[in-house]
Amino acid sequence: MPSRTQLLDRGGFVPHPDSPPDESFRRYLAEVDRLCAAYQEACQQWSQEPFTAGLLAQKNRAQQQLDEFLARYQHRYGLGQVEHNEAFLPVARFFAQYHPVRQPFAILHCSLEVPLHTVYLFETQADLDRLNAALDGKAILRWWQDGPLGRPCYLFGHCVWELKATEIGASENGVLLLLEQTVQREQLRRQQLGARLGAAQGEPSATYIPEAIRVAAYRRCGGRCARCGGRQELDFVLIKPSAPATADNVQLLCAQCQRNW
DSSP states (O other): OOEEOOGGGSSEEEEOTTSOOOHHHHHHHHHHHHHHHHHHHHHHHHHHSOOOHHHHHHHHHHHHHHHHHHHHHHHHHSHHHHTTOTTEEEHHHHHHHHOSOOSOEEEEEOOSSSOOEEEEEEOSHHHHHHHHHHHTTSSOEEOSSOOTTSOOEEEOSSSEEEOOGGGTTOOHHHHHHHHHHHHHHHHHHHHHHHHHHHHHTTOSSSOOOOHHHHHHHHHHHTTSOTTTOOOSSOEEEESSTTSOOOGGGEEEEOHHHHHTO
16 A cells, blocks of 8 residues: 655745745746756756767756856755745645645745755646645645655645555556555544544543643644644644554644544
8 A cells, every 4th residue: 555755744835825926036936947947958868869078068067057056045945944934835734724726836845955946836727626636535646756765656635645666557546546545544543543542541432642641742733733833623633543642642633634634
């Protein structure tokens, strides 16, 4: 079965829909995307065509131009700066707050080495329909990057899943069926675990979480949903359902994020 990844929570951002237009950032993004495309094209030509000194010079020139440009903006749009900039929302939080997504947008990515650049565009209504269907768990959407094991990943129900080696090459309907079965099995395991823990504590249903652990988790989360930051309809859930209810394994989630957990 496919496995969950943390790709939604690592380095992906969306410009905050409520932030005022920033013309300087728009110009920066257009230029960095142009330079990235030029470098990728030069690398592709270099790998596919017979070696010539001109191709090598073109590749080196494209790389130098990109490196110099990125170095100038690392202090403004690197990972450490963007994480604390309210003009950008982490992808997971954006999906949680603005689903269903109704306006075209771009997913931007950055790391410690490379500042923000565009990796995924949702420009048309068809793009948004596919995205919302995937977030609703009714379809799959091929993610823009591979998983930790280098295998294809798909967005399904507010999570990015990585296929196992034996699942690569499955049809779209086949992958959808695999993910539906995986989610159903996880839900069943959580229900069974909650029933066992509740019975062990003399409670008939929900997972029992001691008060001291709930207090510690509440303080750690700052009284907000751990995924979207909301404050409404919060409840305590286990991060790893198969592990004990400890302070490190309990988090606050709102009702919407619980449904997609």
